[in-house]
Amino acid sequence: MRVDVRALGACNRLAERGAGQAAGALTDLTGTDLSVEVTGASVASGEDLAEAFAGRESIGVSVGLRGGLEGEAVLAFDADNVDALLSLLPGGASMGRSAVTEVGNIALGGFLDGWANYLGKAIDMTPPRYFEADGAAVLPDGALAGDGVFLFESRLDATTTDLDFSIYMLPDSGEFRDLVVGKTAPAAAPGADGGAGNDGVDTTAVPYESLATFASLAKRGSANAADNIAMMTGLDTSVDVSRLRFVPLADVPAEVGVEPHAGTVFELQGEPSGYLAILFEEESAARIAASMLPSEPDEPLGGMAENALCELGNVMTSGFIDGWANVLGTSITHSPPEFVHDIGSATISPLIAKLSQRQDYGFVIDAAIRTEGVQTRCDVYALPDERELTRALDRLSES
Amino acid sequence: MSHPPSSRERTLSRDGSGAADAGRIKVGVSDLSVATGGETLTTSGLGSCVAVALVDRSTGVRGLLHAMLPNGTETDTGIERPGKYVDTGIETLIAELEAAGASPDRLEARVAGGAEMLDLTDAVGPRNVARAEQCLDAAGIPVVERAVGDGVGRTVRFRADGRLVVRAADGFERTL
Structure with missing residues (x-):
């Protein structure tokens, strides 16, 4: 199917x-x-x-x-x-x-x-x-x-x-x-099969089995990321929720909400390309950053905390994409971290805007990762390019 | 196949509760909405997105757009939501305002958002603002106030009196 x-x-x-x-x-x-x-x-x-x-x-x-x-x-x-x-x-x-x-x-x-x-x-x-x-x-x-x-x-x-x-x-x-499966929905998306980014007639069909595989892959990525946090901070870290969803991209900012968030965003290159955002609510960000620093920082989310969060973002992102690349058999790299600290939805909206140039809906992997001892929790939003993900999943089912 | 704009389904506060406690109409990302009574139109978490608020003061008819990208012509996804783009969004908003009794000649605009949030995403915010100014100018609608650019997220409330309250992430609030 x-x-x-x-x-x-x-x-x-x-x-x-x-x-x-x-x-x-x-x-x-x-x-x-x-x-x-x-x-x-x-x-x-x-x-x-x-x-x-x-x-x-x-x-x-x-x-x-x-x-x-x-x-x-x-x-x-x-x-x-x-x-x-x-x-x-x-x-x-x-x-x-x-x-x-x-x-x-x-x-x-x-x-x-x-x-x-x-x-x-x-x-x-x-x-x-x-x-x-x-x-x-x-x-x-x-x-x-x-x-x-x-x-x-x-x-x-x-x-x-x-x-x-x-x-x-x-x-x-x-x-x-x-x-x-698209049998009864030939006109599902007006203009879907036109335009410059069209790379073939069948590019949007994914074997159902590989979607399920990818859903478990999301879990693998989150688990890797959590392990990397544990190694870096020495704190017990677990994954609360991890799942793959298909959502209208325009709804994602509302999901992040209007509370102030801090964290890091990355651009992914390879197959699939896309973006990854790791967002903490402000207090959570300050707490996890403080736990990584040798002494209490002057400002809760100042330069030192920013460096700590970037470092943490780096190891988490590596964990995530390594998990994907292994299962998909592709190579994925990430940009250096970019620190964000603003209204939650405002931090993610530019990523959504970029991705929306090519697609209206997206696969979002969200994962909530929690550390014990330091009360902190972050949400990871992975936003892969739909066509590239589809291609990778398709190859997976053939091999 | 046509789909009504999602704003129609989201604006549940319009179902006849009267203007006294008219409530708020939330405008989502890539969405637009029109208010003809005392409702407050709100949209939150503007980063690189731009909000365009239009009012015809003589009738009190107002509309708010929360657009994500500058040009509908730059897309290969088809235009499913006109509010996704600044150009198609402004065009649709003007048409909806006119249908609700506003005169396009009397409209005035307030623009907010379009921040440059990230280096990763090549200045989509400033391009949104530039496109909004361009489209409004072409439609002959004056931009009377703006709170745009910088690297700061914003939340806006478009009040019944036609003023736009812009609140930045640090809590700083301005009324345009």
């Missing part, structure tokens, strides 16, 4: 519109303004999912699908988020179950309407089934056995709180599979 990256873009757009409908429904229910900040699609193998969901509790609704799409679609809130959701509702906790069911039903309805329009075929939904699930039990039946599922995740922004929800669908359900 080959996944067409452009078609995935179209799928993501539908998910975004569905999320918009969900936000609208919640706005009506709660009287609180909600807007969709980010919608991303990710591809995860059964194994990764089981691991990612361990210890997590979810609540939500599932519906059966017939007609244009067959199978099951699930909308889930993290149980940790449910209090935030309920606090927005006029009836509070007593409204919980019915409110979740209603919101889930409306959101899934909106989500699937978009797909039905796109496919030109009606999709019938069974009545919503409310559930509370532990771990990976939240996923549609069969998700852990097959190639994995597509996750469409959206973050809603309310004035007072952030809400996340996820929609899961299985790629194995016939029509959906045709859609993501």
